[in-house]
Amino acid sequence: GKDWIIKGEKCWSTNAKWSSHVVVHAMTDPKSKPGHRTTCFIVPMDDPNVSYQEMAGKDLWSQSSTGSIAFDDVRVSGDAILGKENEGFKVMAQSLNGGRLFIAGMSLASLAFALDKCRTYSQEREQFGVPIGTFQRVQDVIIDMDITLEQGLTWLIDLTNRYDNDTLDRESAAKVKIECSRRASDHLTMAMEICGGVSSLDEFGLIRHHRDLFVCRVGEGSNFALKGFAARPLMPDITLQ
């Protein structure tokens, strides 16, 4: 088949620094109808025309790399296509569904971590002669975290099964990502209140999860943008024309 030349740059690329290959979602037929204009290519990172530049100064997700990949007339053959020519959107849509479930799972993991911290701290820490966990206001925060965690896990497990069965719709994946990331973020703020000043110390862990949850809200499609997308089927007369 024919060869393709890829030109462009992709910033905000997580962990590309350590990847042997990346999937490039490139415009291949701009005049075609929406959803049929792009193709996914598997490109080796050691191609001489591929270069990587780390983006400096990130103050969260410290365990990951974040950088920009430049493609300077990279030649690939038709064999490098993932899926079908001009059907790249389908490939991306499916991988974004999985990515959004993954982000929801990460958000719940941060919430579970915070719940454990709060349970331990509020049983050990005494004020006015009693463990702070005996105060109803503290119990209120802890049980709300537990309820959210159980709700989120139940929902996420159901959607993960649907993903495995190929029956997961894009709106459901977006909604669980929005809800788990925003609820976990709100609870992390409250968890830091419960654990007091020690929450501000890196080694205690809460502040790191609080920071990292920002990526869960903004990454894999920002929650604000995804809300607009997920709301469309609810108002089909004005949004799906």
Ligand SMILES: Cc1cc2nc3c(=O)[nH]c(=O)nc-3n(C[C@H](O)[C@H](O)[C@H](O)COP(=O)(O)OP(=O)(O)OC[C@H]3O[C@@H](n4cnc5c(N)ncnc54)[C@H](O)[C@@H]3O)c2cc1C
């Ligand atoms: C640590 C980190 C790692 C990342 N890794 C990756 C990666 O591996 N791959 C990748 O592709 N991206 C990655 N991103 C990028 C991330 O997906 C984007 O930052 C995110 O999609 C928001 O895009 P933007 O930064 O261009 O914000 P902008 O487009 O400037 O938007 C800013 C804000 O405007 C609002 N907004 C924008 N559009 C709409 C809309 N249509 N409706 C309503 N509100 C809207 C939202 O609140 C949004 O957060 C990463 C980001 C970070 C911080």
